[in-house]
Amino acid sequence: MSKRTRTIAAVAGTAGVAAIVAFLLLNRGDGTSILPSPSAISSESPSPTPEPTLNQALLDERLTVLFIGTDSNEPRRARGAGVNADTYLLASVNGGQSEVTLISVPRDTTNIPMPDGSTWERKLNAIWAEQGSEGMVAAIESLLQVSIDAYVEVDMGEFVSIIEAVGGVTVRPEEPLDDDHLMFHLAAGEHELDGRTAQLYVRSRADTDYGRMARQQEVLLELARRFIDPQTDVNVARLLDGLASFQSSLPMDDLPTLIEIVRRAQQAEVTRQVLEPPEYIVFEGDRGDGRGYILEPDVEAMRTFAARTIGDE
Numbered sequence: 001m002s003k004r005t006r007t008i009a010a011v012a013g014t015a016g017v018a019a020i021v022a023f024l025l026l027n028r029g030d031g032t033s034i035l036p037s038p039s040a041i042s043s044e045s046p047s048p049t050p051e052p053t054l055n056q057a058l059l060d061e062r063l064t065v066l067f068i069g070t071d072s073n074e075p076r077r078a079r080g081a082g083v084n085a086d087t088y089l090l091a092s093v094n095g096g097q098s099e100v101t102l103i104s105v106p107r108d109t110t111n112i113p114m115p116d117g118s119t120w121e122r123k124l125n126a127i128w129a130e131q132g133s134e135g136m137v138a139a140i141e142s143l144l145q146v147s148i149d150a151y152v153e154v155d156m157g158e159f160v161s162i163i164e165a166v167g168g169v170t171v172r173p174e175e176p177l178d179d180d181h182l183m184f185h186l187a188a189g190e191h192e193l194d195g196r197t198a199q200l201y202v203r204s205r206a207d208t209d210y211g212r213m214a215r216q217q218e219v220l221l222e223l224a225r226r227f228i229d230p231q232t233d234v235n236v237a238r239l240l241d242g243l244a245s246f247q248s249s250l251p252m253d254d255l256p257t258l259i260e261i262v263r264r265a266q267q268a269e270v271t272r273q274v275l276e277p278p279e280y281i282v283f284e285g286d287r288g289d290g291r292g293y294i295l296e297p298d299v300e301a302m303r304t305f306a307a308r309t310i311g312d313e
Contacts, residue, residue: 055257063261064092064146064310065250066137067220068128068153085128087156087216090140090148092310097264101309102220104213104274105140106281110294115142122291133247143299144306153247159202160195161242165235166226168194169219171201179206210276217272228263271309275302 069087090103105124112120112127115138120127128136133151141148154162163169170192177186184200193201202216226232250258275297277284283296 053256054260055254058254058257059097059261059264060095062092062094062310063258064090064148066090066133066140066148066151068133068136068151069156069159069216070153071156085125085136085153087213088124088136088140089213089216089220090144090146090310091220092146093261093265093268097261098268099271099309100265100268101271102217102273103144103306103310104217105143106209106213106275106295108209108284108293108295109143109275109281109297110291111296111299112139112143113299114139123294133249143297143302144310145303146306146310150249150251152250154243155245156199156203158242158244159199161238162223163193163195163198163219163242165239165242166223166232167235168192169198169222169226171198171215171218171222173215175207177201177204177206179204181206210274213274214272217274221270224262225266228259228266273305273309275305280305 067087067089068085069089070085086107088105088107090101090105092101092103093099107123107125109124110121112124114120120139124139127139131139133153137148137151140146170190172190173186173188176188177184179185179200182200182204184197184204184206186197186201198219202212202219204215205212227234275281277295280298280301281295282298284294286293
């Protein structure tokens, strides 16, 4: 059975969020719990908590997930404002969890080979607008010629709550970041960012869209580390706020195994790549054909890199 057929249908709304939060609260893969122990709230002898059953087949196979970041939030949804998806980050963990690969695909990429043999000549983010997350998964699979097991869709507008839930993130920019548009300035070196500042850190394009994608990769890795760390005091209310619009096709029945994969991958060798010029983009600019600023990909170079780092095992 293929990994794609083992993945359940899209999970959205309360049920999916509740399952994720419940598991994070009860067990983060190392036997620790965010909740107080039963003995702390009851005089009765607590019943032993059974160890979660892990899916060994899932642990032994590569897991590749597409993270999709949208620009929506609760106020915008309430007034019916349009939503764009501008972040496309592929995260892949090999079987055995010794290697992690992150690949960011620019939103302005055009001329994308599609599953039906056609070429999508408009920008990449228009695929999500017309075909949703499943359509985006299929397009990225076709572009890179890799198998994607699931997607995770989260609103960047609610990103603040997710960061605040784990007490902030540590970042280490190599160069100063000066964004007059966002009124955001950060010196080079190590910084501990709160939710609002971290949101500016991953939104700023002061050092181009490619720099923004690299920072998104950095913060995603830090978030994973914070959630798995038993020393992290997770704020459940803030986490729920951040997951209000969370959607995913990850298999909820395998949550213990998914958390275990993240836990084991903390010591993995990490490869981070933004598909940027000159190696992966052969043209950037305006062709004068009505599409505006576009990026034309070197499809073969992208596929070669993906095959080397994410090729099916």
